[in-house]
Amino acid sequence: MKFIKVYQTLASVLSVCLIAATLTAQTVTAPAAAAQSTRAQQTRKGAKLPSAKKIFDDFTKATGGRRVMGKFTSRVSTGTVELAPMGARGTITITQKAPNKLLTTMALTGLGEFQSGFDGKIGWSKDSINGLRELTAGELSATRRGAQFNQADMSKMYSRTTVTGRDKVGDREVYVVEAVPTEGGAPVKMYFDVQNGLMLRVDSVTESPQGKISVQSYLEDYRAVDKIKMPFTLRQVIGPTTIIMRFTEIKHEAAVNDTLFVKPAA
Amino acid sequence: MKKFPFAIALLLCSFAPLHAQTNASPAPQSPTASAPSASRTEVKPDAAQLRRESFEIVWRTINESHFDPTFGGVDWNKVRADYAPRVAAVKTDNEFYALLRRMIEELKLSHFAIYPPGAMDGASGGSKGGETQKKRGQFGVDVRIVDNQAVITRVVPQSAAARGGLRRGYVITKINDTVVSQMLERIAKSDLTPYYKAAYSVGGVLGSLSGAPGAKVRLTYLDEADRERAAEFTLDPSTDEMSEAFGNFPSVPTQFEARRLENNIGYIRFNIWVASLVPKIRNAVRGMADARGLVIDLRGNPGGLGIMSMGLGGLLTSKPVSLGTMTQRTSHFNFIANPQPNPFAGPVVILVDGLSASTSEIFALGLQEAGRAEVVGEQSAGAALPSVISKLPTGASFQFAIADFKTPKGVRVEGRGVVPDHKVQHTRRALLADRDSQLDAAVERINIRTRADAQK
Numbered sequence: 001m002k003f004i005k006v007y008q009t010l011a012s013v014l015s016v017c018l019i020a021a022t023l024t025a026q027t028v029t030a031p032a033a034a035a036q037s038t039r040a041q042q043t044r045k046g047a048k049l050p051s052a053k054k055i056f057d058d059f060t061k062a063t064g065g066r067r068v069m070g071k072f073t074s075r076v077s078t079g080t081v082e083l084a085p086m087g088a089r090g091t092i093t094i095t096q097k098a099p100n101k102l103l104t105t106m107a108l109t110g111l112g113e114f115q116s117g118f119d120g121k122i123g124w125s126k127d128s129i130n131g132l133r134e135l136t137a138g139e140l141s142a143t144r145r146g147a148q149f150n151q152a153d154m155s156k157m158y159s160r161t162t163v164t165g166r167d168k169v170g171d172r173e174v175y176v177v178e179a180v181p182t183e184g185g186a187p188v189k190m191y192f193d194v195q196n197g198l199m200l201r202v203d204s205v206t207e208s209p210q211g212k213i214s215v216q217s218y219l220e221d222y223r224a225v226d227k228i229k230m231p232f233t234l235r236q237v238i239g240p241t242t243i244i245m246r247f248t249e250i251k252h253e254a255a256v257n258d259t260l261f262v263k264p265a266a
Numbered sequence: 267m268k269k270f271p272f273a274i275a276l277l278l279c280s281f282a283p284l285h286a287q288t289n290a291s292p293a294p295q296s297p298t299a300s301a302p303s304a305s306r307t308e309v310k311p312d313a314a315q316l317r318r319e320s321f322e323i324v325w326r327t328i329n330e331s332h333f334d335p336t337f338g339g340v341d342w343n344k345v346r347a348d349y350a351p352r353v354a355a356v357k358t359d360n361e362f363y364a365l366l367r368r369m370i371e372e373l374k375l376s377h378f379a380i381y382p383p384g385a386m387d388g389a390s391g392g393s394k395g396g397e398t399q400k401k402r403g404q405f406g407v408d409v410r411i412v413d414n415q416a417v418i419t420r421v422v423p424q425s426a427a428a429r430g431g432l433r434r435g436y437v438i439t440k441i442n443d444t445v446v447s448q449m450l451e452r453i454a455k456s457d458l459t460p461y462y463k464a465a466y467s468v469g470g471v472l473g474s475l476s477g478a479p480g481a482k483v484r485l486t487y488l489d490e491a492d493r494e495r496a497a498e499f500t501l502d503p504s505t506d507e508m509s510e511a512f513g514n515f516p517s518v519p520t521q522f523e524a525r526r527l528e529n530n531i532g533y534i535r536f537n538i539w540v541a542s543l544v545p546k547i548r549n550a551v552r553g554m555a556d557a558r559g560l561v562i563d564l565r566g567n568p569g570g571l572g573i574m575s576m577g578l579g580g581l582l583t584s585k586p587v588s589l590g591t592m593t594q595r596t597s598h599f600n601f602i603a604n605p606q607p608n609p610f611a612g613p614v615v616i617l618v619d620g621l622s623a624s625t626s627e628i629f630a631l632g633l634q635e636a637g638r639a640e641v642v643g644e645q646s647a648g649a650a651l652p653s654v655i656s657k658l659p660t661g662a663s664f665q666f667a668i669a670d671f672k673t674p675k676g677v678r679v680e681g682r683g684v685v686p687d688h689k690v691q692h693t694r695r696a697l698l699a700d701r702d703s704q705l706d707a708a709v710e711r712i713n714i715r716t717r718a719d720a721q722k
Contacts, residue, residue: 209602
């Protein structure tokens with residue numbers, strides 16, 4: 001679950017650096033995703049719905065349970081990133097450390113390196129074209145939320161939760177949970193698989209001086225790593241844009257120095 | 267016409283441009299041509315199906331993601347109803363691409379285009395990032411249309427043109443068998459927008475001057491006394507360094523120039539906004555820290571990666587400056603130039619002309635509106651919709667705008683362009699005197715500003 005939250009935050013961070021910066025990659029898969037979104041608005045009337053807490057708890061169990069998640073203090077995930085179908089490609093590395101440190105490094109061929117980080121207090125981004133800047137407002141909030149390494153109790157992350165109904169993500173039946181972040185900001189809509197409890201999709205809106213970004217994140221290809229189930233593919237749809245991250249390796253308990261997350265010198 | 271369609275130049279920038287103003291610019295298509303000069307594609311058994319799929323993708327992509335859900339008043343469903351049956355009737359891919367172009371032109375916006383398979387590859391001439399453009403020759407001039415004539419505005423030192431005695435202000439009248447006046451007249455009579463007319467005109471001349479290294483070009487021109495002269499030139503290998511491809515944004519030839527003008531005024535010129543030029547631009551701006559002012563020459567620069575407008579802006583400002591906002595249906599993104607360490611503090615003048623487009627316009631208009639820079643030259647293209655390029659099942663490339671763009675004050679760049687604070691046009695007389703009127707005006711603006719600052 002914590003891993004998913006990191007991905008969720010990453011979605012916002014990457015959205016900013018890729019969309020506001022490189023002016024997006026377009027994807028022909030976007031229309032399909034949009035169609036899914038439309039279907040997701042439909043609810044089945046009369047069906048009894050579980051509570052949000054129950055859905056969150058089931059998700060925690062589905063991804064490995066609190067005890068397993070609590071065993072680890074760091075994680076390094078590496079993989080590829082694709083801006084489809086613009087055809088741009090690159091590599092991505094996400095480094096996390098308890099309790100709330102995060103560094104994402106993405107290198108795009110033909111464009112350069114993009115980094116974003118959170119050291120527990122300060123969020124920042126740096127890239128080869130725009131240099132360094134400190135995150136504020138919604139961007140910082142989203143980064144702070146996503147940098148939480150241990151997020152076993154999702155209920156504490158949201159001040160208000162509502163299970164709005166059942167729907168479908170692709171061909172999977174899902175519960176839809178709308179949640180308001182404890183620290184404020186726009187509601188987040190989460191979609192959990194009715195059968196296996198896994199989170200399949202997150203809709204979020206992030207507002208900051210950089211703009212307002214609506215992101216649909218699809219979490220796919222769940223696999224177990226050290227008994228924790230994690231999505232190895234994250235597909236983000238931002239308007240006509242799709243960013244696809246495919247992770248090839250996820251390591252726990254790698255040696256990670258705290259200085260890695262500190263805002264670098266300009 | 268040369269084998270390279272003008273479409274190649276359009277592909278040089280995913281973000282905007284409609285023309286790449288380089289010495290090695292490919293020849294444009296005639297405005298009367300119905301399609302780029304891709305070789306005719308034989309109909310394969312599944313070609314019709316691929317065309318149907320491509321048509322659906324193009325129509326649907328615009329239908330579901332166009333930033334303006336009203337399509338500017340165009341009934342997009344009716345467009346589909348009108349064009350779908352015609353797709354079934356086409357016999358070749360080239361006919362199909364022409365049909366697709368007509369369909370997307372219904373929107374009457376820049377940054378919607380269809381490029382035939384291979385067009386992008388042509389832009390790189392087979393070269394890769396960091397290399398020089400091996401397969402392209404270089405003639406060594408830049409031209410603009412001045413009083414309906416193709417006038418040389420720049421001669422590359424030591425180039426074939428320079429060695430052959432060509433000078434600024436000379437008028438090119440004939441290139442091999444192409445009579446330039448006839449070409450310009452044909453373009454002028456077309457229903458193209460002013461920007462396209464300018465781009466096709468200049469691109470047509472430069473394209474006709476292009477070719478492989480060692481190729482011969484027979485040129486007829488008017489000298490400073492209006493005497494008609496003729497000469498044959500041999501193209502040199504291009505010295506343009508290629509950028510690295512970024513996805514479907516191909517490797518493109520780059521030009522960069524940084525120098526000090528008289529009275530310690532910095533001058534920076536680059537032909538396209540690509541990442542490989544970032545270090546050069548950054549170093550040049552920082553190297554000009556002690557200059558009295560800075561001229562950034564974006565004339566003929568068709569755009570490129572939008573992110574770079576913010577990056578360069580950040581080198582010129584001590585506080586965050588919004589260059590504008592890119593708006594999609596459900597999101598918007600602010601182009602904010604965040605201050606970089608030790609930004610250049612002196613006066614800045616940006617040079618633009620009718621061939622400055624897209625990222626160049628966003629950068630110039632944003633800094634102009636913020637009061638950080640004055641703009642000198644001619645009104646820019648008014649083609650500034652953020653766009654991307656995707657591949658279609660037929661192998662063609664589909665460029666489409668993904669957002670609208672407005673300045674912080676709500677000025678829409680598309681269709682308007684940048685209106686210079688000081689409008690200055692080239693004159694042949696000045697060019698023959700080896701003067702660049704627009705650059706001279708830019709320098710004068712800096713002199714005025716620095717004098718005013720000194721008196722405060």
